[in-house]
Amino acid sequence: MDGYVLAQARSQCFYPRFERKPESPESTHYCPGCGHGILHKLIARVLDEFGVQDRTVFVSPVGCSVFAYYYFDLGHVQAAHGRASAVATAIKRTRPDSVVLCYQGDGDLAAIGTAEILHAANRGEPFTVFFVNNAIYGMTGGQAAPTTPLAAVSTTTPYGRSALNDGYPLKMAELLASLEAPVYVERVALGNGKQITAAWRAIRTAIDVQRRGLGFSFIEVLSPCPTVWKLTPVEAQKRVRDELTKVFPLGVKCDRRRQTVPRSQPPAALPADQVEVLLRGAEAEGEWPHPLACQPVDVRLKIAGFGGQGIQLLGEVIAQAGMYAGLHVSWLPSYGPEMRSGTSNASVRLSTNEVDSPVVSRPTHLIALNEPSLRKFLASVEPGGMVFYNNESFPTDCVRSDLELVAVPFTQQADRLGDPRVANMVALGAWLERVPCLPDGALELALKAHVKSESLIALNREAIQQGRLLCAQRRYRT
Numbered sequence: 409m410d411g412y413v414l415a416q417a418r419s420q421c422f423y424p425r426f427e428r429k430p431e432s433p434e435s436t437h438y439c440p441g442c443g444h445g446i447l448h449k450l451i452a453r454v455l456d457e458f459g460v461q462d463r464t465v466f467v468s469p470v471g472c473s474v475f476a477y478y479y480f481d482l483g484h485v486q487a488a489h490g491r492a493s494a495v496a497t498a499i500k501r502t503r504p505d506s507v508v509l510c511y512q513g514d515g516d517l518a519a520i521g522t523a524e525i526l527h528a529a530n531r532g533e534p535f536t537v538f539f540v541n542n543a544i545y546g547m548t549g550g551q552a553a554p555t556t557p558l559a560a561v562s563t564t565t566p567y568g569r570s571a572l573n574d575g576y577p578l579k580m581a582e583l584l585a586s587l588e589a590p591v592y593v594e595r596v597a598l599g600n601g602k603q604i605t606a607a608w609r610a611i612r613t614a615i616d617v618q619r620r621g622l623g624f625s626f627i628e629v630l631s632p633c634p635t636v637w638k639l640t641p642v643e644a645q646k647r648v649r650d651e652l653t654k655v656f657p658l659g660v661k662c663d664r665r666r667q668t669v670p671r672s673q674p675p676a677a678l679p680a681d682q683v684e685v686l687l688r689g690a691e692a693e694g695e696w697p698h699p700l701a702c703q704p705v706d707v708r709l710k711i712a713g714f715g716g717q718g719i720q721l722l723g724e725v726i727a728q729a730g731m732y733a734g735l736h737v738s739w740l741p742s743y744g745p746e747m748r749s750g751t752s753n754a755s756v757r758l759s760t761n762e763v764d765s766p767v768v769s770r771p772t773h774l775i776a777l778n779e780p781s782l783r784k785f786l787a788s789v790e791p792g793g794m795v796f797y798n799n800e801s802f803p804t805d806c807v808r809s810d811l812e813l814v815a816v817p818f819t820q821q822a823d824r825l826g827d828p829r830v831a832n833m834v835a836l837g838a839w840l841e842r843v844p845c846l847p848d849g850a851l852e853l854a855l856k857a858h859v860k861s862e863s864l865i866a867l868n869r870e871a872i873q874q875g876r877l878l879c880a881q882r883r884y885r886t
């Protein structure tokens with residue numbers, strides 16, 4: 409290819425063998441002359457230089473680069489079509505120390521994913537986006553992209569793109585640079601050696617912006633797609649140089665590095681030293697590990713009822729307490745569109761091992777706060793599991809002999825305490841009485857993280873205690 413020599417040893421950021429096609433472990437699935445391969449090398453080279461391989465997470469899109477995880481030896485998440493910048497947002501927010509690289513094609517980013525990228529940029533999410541603009545949908549065989557030039561023929565614009573019918577080519581770099589939050593936006597090209605060297609510099613700058621905690625950086629890369637363009641690799645590079653750069657002018661579109669101060673890390677829900685002290689205190693008092701919880705923890709809990717019963721709060725409190733106790737946790741809410749009275753359920757996992765999926769389809773424990781939820785989820789409970797039901801007893805036609813069934817009127821007890829809203833905490837107490845997998849210190853911290861007023865915290869504590877007592881007294885087994 410024209411003037412392009414990247415004379416260097418293989419990057420450490422690439423796997424020694426590419427298992428995508430085991431019969432040819434040296435080659436990628438990209439077509440000869442494709443810009444994706446060149447860009448991969450440039451990114452890998454910068455990561456090598458910055459020494460950030462171990463903390464880099466690569467978010468790949470749906471498009472020709474969907475298989476990037478076969479090549480880069482980095483953390484990986486493969487996002488649904490168009491959603492890479494939303495996924496990158498979540499990763500960066502949960503792991504602010506990581507270097508998050510979001511890699512998207514023009515169909516992915518500028519068509520189905522327009523909303524995600526626009527809002528991520530507008531929020532100034534502090535990750536780096538590589539936008540591969542090859543002016544076409546490569547993977548699906550040549551449909552027009554939002555970036556297809558006017559008059560260009562594609563399978564969906566057989567007579568050439570017309571502004572009246574199809575709109576104008578979207579200039580994403582300029583669009584995002586017009587927002588206030590992005591720190592660095594540049595458009596580069598892979599049309600010859602000189603352009604490729606400039607692209608490498610831009611990539612370096614963009615990743616450095618992230619490394620320094622400055623904010624959002626975005627590099628648009630005009631990239632050859634010889635196969636769909638039906639050109640040779642050399643002709644495709646020429647088209648990038650002569651044609652695409654006229655539609656999409658190269659250069660820095662915004663550079664706010666000087667006026668931007670590094671972001672501070674987001675505050676933890678509770679300061680880490682407080683968490684330490686409380687958990688150590690719990691240990692010292694001999695309450696952790698609880699004698700019943702000496703075995704490895706693997707709880708798959710489903711909490712179900714109607715909106716307004718505090719189902720999601722309960723799920724969050726349990727998951728957060730588990731987190732403070734050093735367990736692996738997940739909390740997955742599911743509810744209807746109504747604020748109140750619709751169905752609501754939460755899936756919570758607590759485990760001494762890593763959680764593979766937040767979905768709980770076979771719960772080990774079910775807390776059912778109303779009868780429809782009991783009827784809906786009873787059959788799904790794992791044999792040998794436990795069910796906690798908000799009533800004096802179970803409906804006679806809704807029982808199972810292979811489960812432990814515990815009926816406690818949570819709401820009635822909450823009413824006695826003067827606030828029906830704490831029925832969820834009564835349920836928590838009942839559950840903890842039988843499943844003592846959380847130390848009191850961790851629970852207390854989680855309560856404080858979610859309930860703001862002291863008087864409400866005290867009421868919640870009392871409700872938990874009442875739930876424990878009631879459960880200790882009433883135990884039913886079919």
Ligand SMILES: Cc1ncc(C[n+]2csc(CCOP(=O)(O)OP(=O)(O)O)c2C)c(N)n1
Nearest residue numbers: 470471472489513514515516544545546547
């Ligand atoms: C929800 C959804 N809609 C459509 C598709 C089909 N699809 C796969 S890749 C793609 C476009 C890819 O083009 P681009 O993002 O430009 O990447 P390239 O392949 O050119 O690198 C589409 C529409 C899909 N996989 N998922």
Ligand code: SF4
Nearest residue numbers: 438439442472546633
């Ligand atoms: S179709 Fe185009 S974008 Fe996809 S791998 Fe081939 S050259 Fe690259």
